[in-house]
Amino acid sequence: MSDRFDCRNCNESLYGRKYIQVEEKPHCIPCYDRLYANTCQECKEIIGHNAKELFYENRHYHEHCFRCFRCDRSLADESFTIQGDALGRSEGFCNEFSSKCVACDKTVMPGSRMLEYGESTWHEDCFVCHGCEKPIGAEAFIPDKNNYYCVPCYEGRFAPQCSHCKKALTKGGVTYKDKVWHKECFFCSGCQTSLAGQSFTSQGESPYCVKCFSSLYAKKCAGCNTAITGFGDGKYVSFEERQWHQPCFKCSRCSVSLVGSGFFPDRDLILCTDCNSDE
Structure with a gap:
């Protein structure tokens, strides 16, 4: 008498029937589907053993259920994105839910490199300096009205120049007699001590601290x-x-x-x- 060959779960004979091994234990097809098959995220039905299954972010789909919620087109071989529980073709979905680049007016695709400033969005390659037209990327930039400049271009075009070193002065500084200086460049013409934040006077166009002016020029x-x-x-x-x-x-x-x-x-x-x- 031959040994029995039964389903591990229902104990029905598997002779002459299809079965699936789970951890070396045979299961009939109905038992396997009921115990181990995944449920489709879209239609909520069991994904049978002989159905093609697609998997995305801990979600399981029948192949025919993995489709754009708007146009009903299969996403199995297309790029796609997800918003909440809804799947959509990247192009169509992004046109509705994603931002548009203010430079090229094209959709900024999810996952692509972009830059946001204020209420505007750019593709990374579209965010360029208004002066040299080179991409600014992650570098520092300076807004001026509706234009954006890399620091070298802004300094060359708009920033005042220090009266001493002739380099751009972008913040702070000292203003005296309608001229500007970096704080470290505004010093006494006698002893070279910084005059920023202290009393000083001038002789002609040259600034002096109180001590130097007193010893050199004061009566x-x-x-x-x-x-x-x-x-x-x-x-x-x-x-x-x-x-x-x-x-x-x-x-x-x-x-x-x-x-x-x-x-x-x-x-x-x-x-x-x-x-x-x-x-």
Whole structure:
């Protein structure tokens, strides 16, 4: 008597019938389809053992169910994309759901290299500098109205030039007498110290820090013998060949302020009216 050869699941004899081995265990076709066949994502029916099955992102389809939801055309041999649960031909689907390149007006296909700025989208190769017309790619760029420039083109066309080094000044900087400098280029003509953020003055076209201007050009106060720089309250009194800080302009005898008052010179002295009358 021969050994039995039965389906592992239903125990029916497999002699003379088709069967499928699963882990070396035979199963009749109905049992195999019920236990192991996948369900089609589209029609929700079992994908039988003899049906051609397509698989995409953990989803299974009959070959005839793998089609564009709009035009019903098979996607088995075409490029496609997916939006939610819907499959669509890349060209038709993208025309409806994808952005268009503002340069060439063609669809920016999913997965392609692109650039987005503001509310606009470009193919990577279409996003070019308005100056040199080279693709900007992932490099830095500067928008100007409706045009976009790579940094070298923008600097060459629009950025002001530093009065010292003549290179483009794209941010920050110092403006003085209608001219611009990089902060590091705006320094004292005497000691070369940076003047950005500190008090300074000029002699002709050359800027100087307070210390250098005082030692090189400032006149001395006839009262305290220190430089009159114009800094601080900046006010001073001048008479003949002499100058005084306003607080230093006072009677040589009683020290009363002579600012706004009459005074009398007496050789190197200046006297108020009362002290001059006492003589």
